[in-house]
Amino acid sequence: MKYVLSCTLVFALVACDSKSDKPNVELIQNMMESPAIKAQDYDPSKKDYQAMRMPPEGTVAQGKAPYMYKAQPEKAGKELVNPFSGNEQVLEKGKLLYDTYCMVCHGPKGLGNGTVADKMLVKPPVMNSEKVVSWSDGRIYHVITDGQGLMGSYASQISKEDRWKIVNYVRQLQKETKQ
Numbered sequence: 348m349k350y351v352l353s354c355t356l357v358f359a360l361v362a363c364d365s366k367s368d369k370p371n372v373e374l375i376q377n378m379m380e381s382p383a384i385k386a387q388d389y390d391p392s393k394k395d396y397q398a399m400r401m402p403p404e405g406t407v408a409q410g411k412a413p414y415m416y417k418a419q420p421e422k423a424g425k426e427l428v429n430p431f432s433g434n435e436q437v438l439e440k441g442k443l444l445y446d447t448y449c450m451v452c453h454g455p456k457g458l459g460n461g462t463v464a465d466k467m468l469v470k471p472p473v474m475n476s477e478k479v480v481s482w483s484d485g486r487i488y489h490v491i492t493d494g495q496g497l498m499g500s501y502a503s504q505i506s507k508e509d510r511w512k513i514v515n516y517v518r519q520l521q522k523e524t525k526q
């Protein structure tokens with residue numbers, strides 16, 4: 348009897364004090380101490396023992412839509428449309444990006460004479476060749492996005508918008524260095 352009474356008293360004290368600003372005492376702790384598994388931990392309940400799960404097939408990270416023209420330069424050249432006109436702001440940003448990412452190989456004016464060009468077996472092509480001048484904006488964008496031969500893709504370093512700004516600046520360089 349004594350036991351029942353004291354139990355009742357304990358419950359009354361811990362469970363019903365709505366005025367207290369302290370958290371209640373939790374008598375059954377299962378919910379407080381859930382067996383959460385940390386990322387990269389070992390999880391014996393999974394078939395592959397990995398705590399981290401693979402995203403479902405076909406999942407795309409936000410802002411990372413796949414490039415639809417992989418290894419399809421001609422199609423990219425026909426279908427991709429430059430969203431920018433080469434206004435001053437776009438060209439200014441385009442120059443900054445070109446000088447950061449492209450100049451080291453293609454040279455400050457796109458003449459293929461960047462600082463590392465000397466040491467390269469395949470020389471970086473010029474931007475003012477008949478070939479590149481005749482290309483559409485989308486075709487140049489494709490090289491930056493998908494790479495070409497020895498030149499790697501810059502898709503992971505440069506956002507889509509910024510790639511188009513570079514294309515605008517390449518157009519500007521072509522005008523400046525017209526043959």
Ligand code: HEC
Binds near residue numbers: 490498
């Ligand atoms: C590490 C040196 C290097 C960097 C950096 C580089 N490129 Fe290239 N680029 C090359 C080489 C080499 C080629 C020729 C590849 C091939 O066709 O095998 C090339 C090819 C190109 C072509 C095709 C030209 C043609 O005549 O076929 C374009 C356009 C181009 N690059 C633009 C750019 C732009 C824009 C950037 C900056 C985002 C850039 N490249 C960064 C080395 C580089």
